Amino acid sequence: MSEIDMAVIKPEMMKPYIWLETSDGSIQQVEQEIAMYCPLICQEIIQKGMGSSKSCAICLPQRVSPVTLSLILDYCRFHQVPGRSNKERKSYDEKFIRMDTKRLCELTSAADSLQLKPLVDLTSRALARIIEGKSPEEIREIFHLPDDLTEEEKLEPLKNTTDDPRIRLLNRLYAKKRKELRERERLKNVEVEEEHVDERSVDDLLSFINGNDGDPKEVKTSKNKKKNRRKKEQQQKNSSLKEASEVNKVEVNGQSIRHQSAEADRIAETSNSHTEDVFAHREFDDGDIDDGIDPALKEKIDREVEDFARRLNSDWPERMQELLSSGQERKMMLFTPNGNSFLRRNA
Amino acid sequence: MEDNDYIRRWEDLDIDILVKIFQLLDIFELTSGISRVCSAWRLACCDPLLWKTLDLSMLRSNFIKIPLEPFVYVDGRSDRTLTRILKISLSLSQQSIMTLIFHFNLYVSDEQLTYTAERCPQLRRLVLPAWNRIKKPGMCKAIRGWKELESLTMPCIANPPYILEEISTHCKNFSELKIMGPCDIFFASSLAAFLPKLRVLSLRCSMLYKDVLILILDSLQHLEVLNISHCVLMEALPAPQQKRIIKEIDVTIRQKASRLREFLTCMEDSCVMCQRTRTDEGLIRWYKYEEGLWKTDEGECWGYSLQNESNAIVFVRCGRLKFCTAMSK
Numbered sequence: 001m002s003e004i005d006m007a008v009i010k011p012e013m014m015k016p017y018i019w020l021e022t023s024d025g026s027i028q029q030v031e032q033e034i035a036m037y038c039p040l041i042c043q044e045i046i047q048k049g050m051g052s053s054k055s056c057a058i059c060l061p062q063r064v065s066p067v068t069l070s071l072i073l074d075y076c077r078f079h080q081v082p083g084r085s086n087k088e089r090k091s092y093d094e095k096f097i098r099m100d101t102k103r104l105c106e107l108t109s110a111a112d113s114l115q116l117k118p119l120v121d122l123t124s125r126a127l128a129r130i131i132e133g134k135s136p137e138e139i140r141e142i143f144h145l146p147d148d149l150t151e152e153e154k155l156e157p158l159k160n161t162t163d164d165p166r167i168r169l170l171n172r173l174y175a176k177k178r179k180e181l182r183e184r185e186r187l188k189n190v191e192v193e194e195e196h197v198d199e200r201s202v203d204d205l206l207s208f209i210n211g212n213d214g215d216p217k218e219v220k221t222s223k224n225k226k227k228n229r230r231k232k233e234q235q236q237k238n239s240s241l242k243e244a245s246e247v248n249k250v251e252v253n254g255q256s257i258r259h260q261s262a263e264a265d266r267i268a269e270t271s272n273s274h275t276e277d278v279f280a281h282r283e284f285d286d287g288d289i290d291d292g293i294d295p296a297l298k299e300k301i302d303r304e305v306e307d308f309a310r311r312l313n314s315d316w317p318e319r320m321q322e323l324l325s326s327g328q329e330r331k332m333m334l335f336t337p338n339g340n341s342f343l344r345r346n347a
Numbered sequence: 348m349e350d351n352d353y354i355r356r357w358e359d360l361d362i363d364i365l366v367k368i369f370q371l372l373d374i375f376e377l378t379s380g381i382s383r384v385c386s387a388w389r390l391a392c393c394d395p396l397l398w399k400t401l402d403l404s405m406l407r408s409n410f411i412k413i414p415l416e417p418f419v420y421v422d423g424r425s426d427r428t429l430t431r432i433l434k435i436s437l438s439l440s441q442q443s444i445m446t447l448i449f450h451f452n453l454y455v456s457d458e459q460l461t462y463t464a465e466r467c468p469q470l471r472r473l474v475l476p477a478w479n480r481i482k483k484p485g486m487c488k489a490i491r492g493w494k495e496l497e498s499l500t501m502p503c504i505a506n507p508p509y510i511l512e513e514i515s516t517h518c519k520n521f522s523e524l525k526i527m528g529p530c531d532i533f534f535a536s537s538l539a540a541f542l543p544k545l546r547v548l549s550l551r552c553s554m555l556y557k558d559v560l561i562l563i564l565d566s567l568q569h570l571e572v573l574n575i576s577h578c579v580l581m582e583a584l585p586a587p588q589q590k591r592i593i594k595e596i597d598v599t600i601r602q603k604a605s606r607l608r609e610f611l612t613c614m615e616d617s618c619v620m621c622q623r624t625r626t627d628e629g630l631i632r633w634y635k636y637e638e639g640l641w642k643t644d645e646g647e648c649w650g651y652s653l654q655n656e657s658n659a660i661v662f663v664r665c666g667r668l669k670f671c672t673a674m675s676k
Contacts, residue, residue, distance in 0.1 A: 112364050120367065128371035136383040145385045 018045065019057035022066045027057045030073060037076035039115040061113035067103075068110040075119055097126040101142055104130075365391035374403065378435040398440035401447050401467075404474075404642060406432065408454045417479040421454050433459060437466040448474040451527075451633050451641045457485035464489035474500040476527045476641065487513050496521055503528025503553070511541035525549040525644065529629055535559045539566030549574040549644055551611075552620060554629025557582045557593060557600070564603040573604065574611040576645050577620040579629040611645045 018032045020041070036042040044050045044058045060069065078084075078092050097104065104123055111119035131139060140147055369381060369391060382392040406429060409422035437444070444467045449455060455463075460481055464470075470493045478486065478501070487509065490496070496518040503526055504510065514521050522545060526534070530550050538545065545567050555578045563573070580593040596604075596612060604610040615621055624631055633641040 108364055108368075120364070124364070124368045125371060127368050131368070131381065132372065132376060134380055136380050139380060139384045145388070148386050149383060149389060 019053060020069065021057040021059045022064055022069055023060065024066065026066055028066070028069075031077075034073055034076045034080060037080045037116070038072070039117075041114065061110075064110045064113060065106065068106050071103075071107055072110060072114065072116065072119065076116075079118070093122055097122060101127075101130060105143070362387075362391050362394065366394045366396050369394075369397055373405065374401070374432060374436060377439070378432050382435065382439055392439050393441055395441070395443035398436070398443045399445050401436055401440065401444045403429075403432070403453060404448045404450045404639070407450045407452045410452070410454060417454075419454050419479050421456075421480070426456070429453065429455070430459060433463055437463060440466070442466060442468055445469050446472040446474075448642075449476070451476045453477065454480050456480045457482050460485055460489050464492040468492060469495055471495055472498040472523075474642075476500055476502055478502060478504075483509055486510060490514060491517050493518060498523035498525075498547075500525040500527065502526075503530065503534065507534045507537040508541065511537050515541040521545075523547040525551075526553070527641070529554040530559055530563075532556070532559050532562065535562045535566075538563065543567060544569045546570060547572040550578060551576045551644060552578065552624050552631045554579045554581060554624075556580075560600060561603065564600070571608040572611070573607055573609070574645055576611050576613040577618065577624045578614075579624050580614065581629075613645075 018030055018035055018041075019027055020030055020035065021027045032045070036045060040061075041058060050056055050058045064072075075096060079089065099107070104126055108120060108123040108127060111123060130142065134142070139145065365388065369377060372381065377392060377397065382389055407425075408419075408429070409425040410419045412418060413420050447463070447467060447470055454477055455475070457480065460478075473493070473496060483506075490510070490513040494517055496514070497520045499514070499521070501510070501524070521542065524538075524542065524545055524547070526549070530553065538548075539562065543566065546569055548563065548567065548570060551574050555575060557580060560575065560580070563570070580596070581590050582593050583590050595614060613621060623636065627635075
C-alpha cells in the first residue's frame with residue numbers, strides 16, 4: 001500500500017484488527033496488516049472505512065468460504081513479511097499448493113474474487129500442471145465435470161485423403177542411386193585415361209561397377225583424392241565466398257529453391273526411366289547432404305528403406321518390377337553411412 | 348450434495364480464471380484435450396485472449412529433401428498433425444488470430460495456407476519462413492484475404508515481384524518485412540517498386556551486396572528501421588577479382604542511413620552469429636544451430652516469443668537496441 005493511501009486512513013481506522021464476513025455469514029477478526037495484502041479488502045478499508053467493528057464487517061465475495069479465507073490469510077501472512085528471500089518464498093509456495101484439486105479450485109476462485117493476483121497466478125499454474133498431458137476423460141474425472149459436448153463439438157481430427165507419394169519418392173531414390181553408380185564409372189574411366197595404375201583385377205573392377213561390395217579402402221582413397229583436388233581448386237580461387245544465388249537456383253537455409261516451372265512439375269510426374277535421365281545431369285550440392293547424423297540412425301533408416309522397397313516390390317505387377325530391377329539387384333548404396341543420402345533431418 | 352456443489356463451483360468458475368489457466372498451456376493441450384472436456388471449458392477455449400497469437404513454432408514437419416520441386420517431401424503423419432491443429436485452433440479462435448507464427452521447418456501446403464487465410468481475416472502479422480510447397484496462386488489467394496496484414500517474415504524467393512505486388516495492392520497497412528535469405532538486386536528493386544512505404548526491414552544473417560544496400564537506402568524513403576546485423580557485406584569488383592567482403596560500413600552508407608531512426612549493424616569478428624553467417628557463406632543453415640535461434644531479431648518488433656515459467660509461448664516485443672551486442676565466444 002502506498003504512503004498516499006496510508007495518509008487517507010483516519011486515526012480511528014488504524015486498528016490492529018478488522019472484521020471480515022465470509023459467504024456463510026460467519027464473522028471473524030483478522031490482523032489488519034495481513035488482510036490489507038488483499039487489494040479488495042484494502043480498497044474497502046480505505047474507500048469505505050469498513051471493517052472497523054463487528055457491525056460494519058467487510059462482506060467478502062460469495063466464493064470466499066471460511067476455510068479458503070484462512071488459507072489465503074496464511075499465504076498473506078507469509079508473503080507480507082518484507083525480508084524474505086525469493087528462495088524462501090518459492091519453497092513456501094510449493095508446499096502451500098500441495099492440496100487436493102477441489103480445494104485448489106476453490107482457492108483459485110476465492111483469490112481471484114479478492115483480486116490477489118500472486119495467489120491466482122500460483123494456483124493457476126498448479127491447476128495447469130494438473131491438466132497438462134491429460135485426456136478429456138481424465139480431466140472430467142479429476143474435476144468431476146459433465147460430458148455435455150456433442151460429437152461435432154468434440155472436433156475429431158480430419159481424415160487424410162491425400163494420395164501417398166512414397167512410390168514416386170522411392171523411384172527418385174533409385175534413380176539417384178543409379179546416377180551415382182554411373183558417375184563413379186565415369187570417374188573411373190577418366191582415371192584410366194589419365195594412365196593411373198590400378199592394381200585391382202578386372203573381375204574386381206566389374207563387380208565394383210555392378211554395385212557389389214568392393215574394397216572399402218579403395219573407395220575411401222578415391223574420395224580423399226577428390227576432396228584434396230577440390231581443396232586445391234578452391235584455394236586457387238581468390239573469392240572468399242561462393243556466389244549465393246546462381247542463375248536459376250537459390251538455396252535458402254539448406255533448402256534448394258528454384259524458379260517454379262511447368263517443366264519441373266512435368267518431370268515430377270514422369271516415369272522412373274525418365275526420372276533417371278533427369279537425375280543424370282544434375283549436380284547435388286551441400287544442401288542435399290545431411291551430415292552429423294548418428295550412424296545408428298542412418299543404419300535404421302537404411303533398413304527401413306530396404307524393408308519398404310521389399311514390401312513395395314512384392315505388391316507391384318511384374319512389369320513394374322522389371323523397371324526397377326536394375327536398382328534392386330545392386331546393393332543399396334544410397335543409404336550408407338558415408339553416402340550422400342536423403343535423410344530425415346533432426347532439425 | 349457436496350459433490351454437486353463441487354460441480355457447480357467448477358462450472359461457475361469465472362471464465363477469466365479458466366482463460367488464465369489455459370494461457371499457461373500450449374497449443375497441443377488446447378486443441379487435443381481442453382476444448383473437448385465440457386461446454387464451459389469449450390467456451391473458455393474460444394476466448395479471444397487465447398488466440399491473439401497462434402504460435403506454431405514448436406511444430407515442425409518431418410521431411411526429407413528431394414531434388415525436384417518442391418524440394419521437400421513431408422511425411423504424411425506430420426501433415427495430418429498440422430491439418431488437425433489448424434482445423435481445431437482456427438475453429439476455436441473464431442477469426443480472432445492477429446499473429447501467426449510457423450516454424451522454420453514447417454512446410455505448409457497450399458490447402459493448409461488457404462484454409463488458414465480464410466479463417467484469419469484479422470491477421471496483422473505472419474511469420475512464414477519456408478513455403479516450398481506453396482504455389483503462386485495459393486500465396487496470392489491468401490494475401491488477398493489478409494487485408495489487415497502489417498508484418499511478414501518470408502524466405503528469399505526467386506520471383507519476388509508477384510508477392511510484393513499482391514501485398515502492395517491488398518495490404519494497405521503493410522509496413523514491416525523480414526527476409527530470411529540473401530536479398531539480391533532483383534529483390535531490392537522489387538521492394539522499391541512495390542513497397543516504397545515500407546518502414547521496417549530486416550535482412551539479418553545473410554549475404555548482402557553494397558549496391559543492394561545503397562538501393563534500399565535510396566529508394567525506400569519511408570524506411571525507419573533497417574537491420575543488417577551479422578550480414579556478410581560484399582562489394583562487386585571488376586572482372587578478375589569479382590567480389591570482396593567489406594569489413595566495416597563506409598561513409599557513404601553511414602550518410603544515407605543517418606536519416607533512419609534505427610540502423611542495426613554488427614560485423615564483429617568476435618560475434619558468434621557473424622562467424623556463423625560467414626561459415627555458411629551468407630546463407631545461414633538455421634537447423635544446425637540452437638532451436639528457436641532463427642526467431643530472434645535485434646529490431647523492435649521481431650522478438651517473436653519467450654518461454655515463461657510454464658513453457659507457454661507468449662508473444663512479446665523486444666526492447667529497442669541501437670546496436671547489436673555481439674554474442675562473444
